[in-house]
Amino acid sequence: METKILLPEREMPTRWYNALPDLPTPLAPPLDPQTHKPLTPDQLEPIFPKAVIEQELSPKNWIDIPEPVLDIYRLYRPTPLIRAKRLEEALGVKCRIYYKNESVSPAGSHKPNTAIPQVYYNKIEGVKRIATETGAGQWGTALSFACGMFGLSCTVYMVKVSYNQKPYRRSLIQAYGGEVFASPSDKTRTGQAMLEKDPDCAGSLGLAISEAVEDAATHDDTKYSLGSVLNHVLLHQTICGLETEKQLAMIGEKPDYLVGCVGGGSNFAGLFLPFLPRRLAGEKVRFIAIEPKACPTLTRGDFRYDYGDVARLTPLIKMHTLGHSFMPAPIHAGGLRYHGDAPLLCNLVAEGLVEAEAYHQLECFDAAKLFLRTEGFLPAPETSHAIKGAIETAKRAKPGEVVVFLYSGHGLLDLASYDAYLGGKLTNFEYPEEHITEALKACPVIEE
Ligand SMILES: *Cc1c(COP(=O)(O)O)cnc(C)c1O
Numbered sequence: 001m002e003t004k005i006l007l008p009e010r011e012m013p014t015r016w017y018n019a020l021p022d023l024p025t026p027l028a029p030p031l032d033p034q035t036h037k038p039l040t041p042d043q044l045e046p047i048f049p050k051a052v053i054e055q056e057l058s059p060k061n062w063i064d065i066p067e068p069v070l071d072i073y074r075l076y077r078p079t080p081l082i083r084a085k086r087l088e089e090a091l092g093v094k095c096r097i098y099y100k101n102e103s104v105s106p107a108g109s110h111k112p113n114t115a116i117p118q119v120y121y122n123k124i125e126g127v128k129r130i131a132t133e134t135g136a137g138q139w140g141t142a143l144s145f146a147c148g149m150f151g152l153s154c155t156v157y158m159v160k161v162s163y164n165q166k167p168y169r170r171s172l173i174q175a176y177g178g179e180v181f182a183s184p185s186d187k188t189r190t191g192q193a194m195l196e197k198d199p200d201c202a203g204s205l206g207l208a209i210s211e212a213v214e215d216a217a218t219h220d221d222t223k224y225s226l227g228s229v230l231n232h233v234l235l236h237q238t239i240c241g242l243e244t245e246k247q248l249a250m251i252g253e254k255p256d257y258l259v260g261c262v263g264g265g266s267n268f269a270g271l272f273l274p275f276l277p278r279r280l281a282g283e284k285v286r287f288i289a290i291e292p293k294a295c296p297t298l299t300r301g302d303f304r305y306d307y308g309d310v311a312r313l314t315p316l317i318k319m320h321t322l323g324h325s326f327m328p329a330p331i332h333a334g335g336l337r338y339h340g341d342a343p344l345l346c347n348l349v350a351e352g353l354v355e356a357e358a359y360h361q362l363e364c365f366d367a368a369k370l371f372l373r374t375e376g377f378l379p380a381p382e383t384s385h386a387i388k389g390a391i392e393t394a395k396r397a398k399p400g401e402v403v404v405f406l407y408s409g410h411g412l413l414d415l416a417s418y419d420a421y422l423g424g425k426l427t428n429f430e431y432p433e434e435h436i437t438e439a440l441k442a443c444p445v446i447e448e
Contacts, residue, residue: 003085005098005247007078013242014070015062016235019273019344022061022280027231027347028318028448033307036446039315047216047224051121055232063235069117072149076105076112077239081247081404086374087391094399096253097390099407100244100271103377107172109409110267111142111227114236118225119146129153129222131215133183133208135263136162136334136382137169138409139227144178154178155222157185157211160203162334168413183208190214190311204327205338210311217313228264229308229342237270240406245274248404257393259288259405261385262298262356263335265342268386271406272354273344279353289345289356290389292364294331294429297322297341298349298356300436305446306340316444319346322431323439329429331361332417333381339439357389360428364388365421368411380409381417 020027029038044053055063065073084097102110122130130152134140140156147154156178163170163182170180181187183203184194190210194201201207209226216224226233241258248255258275260268272287279285289298301320308314310324319340326339348354361381368384370391371377379387390405397403411418420426 001083002251003083005081005251007243007247007250009074009078011246012070012073012078013239015064017238017242017274018058018061018063018235019276020231021059022277023347024280024351025347027343030315030317031305031446033312033314033316036316036444047213049121049125049127049223051125052118052232055235056230066117066120069120072116073239078243079104081244084375087371088394090370090374091391091394093394093397095394095397095401095403097394098402098404100240100404101407102240102267103407103410107138107142107145108412109138109142109380110237110240110270110406111139112146113239113270114227114233114266115142115146116149117236119143119150119152122223123150123152127152127221127223129155129219130225131155131157131212131222132225132227133157133159133205133212135159135205135337137166137173138335140173140178140180141169141176142227143225144173144176148177155215156180157183157208159183159205159208159334160201161330165416166413172413183211185211187211188214202330204310206308206310206324206326209309210313213309213313228266228338229340231344233266234269234273234342234344237266238273240267240270241272241274244271244404253402255285255404256401257286257288257397257403259290259386259390259393259403261336261382261389261408262289262291262341262345263382264338265345267406267408269342269345271404287354288389288393289349289354290385291356291358292331292333292336292385293358293360294329294431295322295337296358296431297339298346299358300431302440303346303350304443306443308340316446317343319343320349321443322436323442325439325442329431331429332414332420332426333361333385335382336385357392359385359388362426362428365426367391377407378411379407380411381414383408383411
């Protein structure tokens, strides 16, 4: 039995799979934040390029990947699918565990899969600069890398707690040529207002989004780019699942469980969406989303319309949410601290087609340690959630079943978190129910 299942480069998928037309219940439309009327595509034009807006709403099942994008994908794609034999042995399970290793990209995570096409579409529409936010720094790194590839400038608003916790992520963004500001910053009105209220504000992803959107909306040559949540991001990430499908077919395997960690939902959706048609056709394959107990969006949030950011600048989207004013506990999986999730993923959770589980950060680090010592790779704290989920799934699985999880990124720039873990300094945070109830009161009430 092979350990490493490598897809030949000529077999790399040349189209992305768009799940929108296949959803049993259509997505609830995004709404204008002021009028609460469905948004028209032209309202998005100040912040996104046209090609991206078209993909956001596309009724087509397959979308061609442009050649200049494929050309950069080939630097690290196809990525390997690996049989985690030593992990199976250590657990004493009789199922087979595989992981799709997206940590081999230049930026060290799955995020370049969407950064590259997004920058490409901006470039062909004449955009000169892209503004964005980053939580743990992974998205900022990926976008800065992709902007460099196509010769665009890149401005990154980095959540202040990560900016201080992860100085090397910031260095890497800068090494690729991007500029980085700790958010809240004094560069935007939103940031200035927050600093006036609370000079020590540690920031949040929702707040950093507000700053980046404001930057893009107030500069003609600048657009905004989001690294997760939106339909077009999930679309670009389907390259992961499409490759996995081919790799499993090469060795005559079929997945029984697809597992991934969820921050905004893009890596997990990228893995399982290409398998959705099989599931809808009655095949037995389960999709399992893993999130932190400190940010339990899918497991404890409400499924309702909410803003994507603190300043209420983004459209209203129907999703599982903890409330847009959610201020997360400083857990180390910075990429998993967003108050909402991709509407496409939430739609499928609401349909019962996707299951969700939440774990504490300490048990996830335990899982990461076991993985490191059996499989050799050091996972990002976000990825440790997928590993924990895959381990629990494998323990429940029947002999001979196949568990596949997405290995979303390496942790080589997260060693400060491992230091805290190995030094016994990490604690768990359970998000209090009162906070959820309180934050949800600030959500708009929309009649549907
Ligand atoms: C950003 C990130 C995540 C979470 O984002 P999704 O959109 O849910 O995929 C998970 N793992 C890593 C390594 C990340 O960088």
